[in-house]
Amino acid sequence: GENVGLHLPTLSVQEGDNSIINCAYSNSASDYFIWYKQESGKGPQFIIDIRSNMDKRQGQRVTVLLNKTVKHLSLQIAATQPGDSAVYFCAENFPGREETSGSRLTFGEGTQLTVNP
Amino acid sequence: DTAVSQTPKYLVTQMGNDKSIKCEQNLGHDTMYWYKQDSKKFLKIMFSYNNKELIINETVPNRFSPKSPDKAHLNLHINSLELGDSAVYFCASSPRPFGGYTFGSGTRLTVV
Numbered sequence: 001g002e003n004v005g006l007h008l009p010t011l012s013v014q015e016g017d018n019s020i021i022n023c024a025y026s027n028s029a030s031d032y033f034i035w036y037k038q039e040s041g042k043g044p045q046f047i048i049d050i051r052s053n054m055d056k057r058q059g060q061r062v063t064v065l066l067n068k069t070v071k072h073l074s075l076q077i078a079a080t081q082p083g084d085s086a087v088y089f090c091a092e093n094f095p096g097r098e099e100t101s102g103s104r105l106t107f108g109e110g111t112q113l114t115v116n117p
Numbered sequence: 118d119t120a121v122s123q124t125p126k127y128l129v130t131q132m133g134n135d136k137s138i139k140c141e142q143n144l145g146h147d148t149m150y151w152y153k154q155d156s157k158k159f160l161k162i163m164f165s166y167n168n169k170e171l172i173i174n175e176t177v178p179n180r181f182s183p184k185s186p187d188k189a190h191l192n193l194h195i196n197s198l199e200l201g202d203s204a205v206y207f208c209a210s211s212p213r214p215f216g217g218y219t220f221g222s223g224t225r226l227t228v229v
């Protein structure tokens with residue numbers, strides 16, 4: 001299953017299928033990107049990150065792809081499981097005076113992933 | 118041990134009241150944040166402190182005042198609460214200014 005377009009708030013997939021969650025980011029100068037997973041009643045949890053000098057990074061069952069040309073980020077989840085059901089956020093970091101200015105993560109609107117057994 | 122802990126988890130209060138939310142992190146991080154999550158799950162930064170110094174202050178009504186007594190704590194005080202303040206407020210910390218966050222579990226504030 002895959003969500004497309006700038007914003008599709010829900011994605012429903014069958015257990016065992018691969019999921020693709022897409023995100024369009026806003027600032028071409030952003031240099032660091034993170035995917036977070038937020039389960040109901042909990043805070044967002046870090047899944048995987050990628051810096052702008054890379055176009056792909058793999059973790060355990062997850063892969064993040066970065067296309068800077070079109071300012072697009074995607075999260076691929078292999079063999080989606082019921083425990084993957086959550087809201088997924090992409091976040092971009094605006095570079096600044098990192099030593100004093102702080103990480104300025106800006107979050108996208110989130111995609112609700114529902115995994116059907 | 119919880120890495121980033123917020124209290125209370127739920128807060129129901131009447132309009133016009135003043136309330137505080139507390140946040141503590143035991144990760145040794147230098148930077149802490151407050152984010153507001155609205156009913157559509159949109160996360161928006163409110164404040165950021167680095168080593169007790171305010172470094173990010175987004176367009177937030179001055180009824181909201183953060184306080185950082187030390188780098189492990191960042192509290193949020195809200196005066197004259199309004200209905201529109203109802204949301205989930207998340208505290209977060211990061212190991213350096215440039216890095217991913219560890220979030221608390223959130224405080225659901227309901228103003229009635």
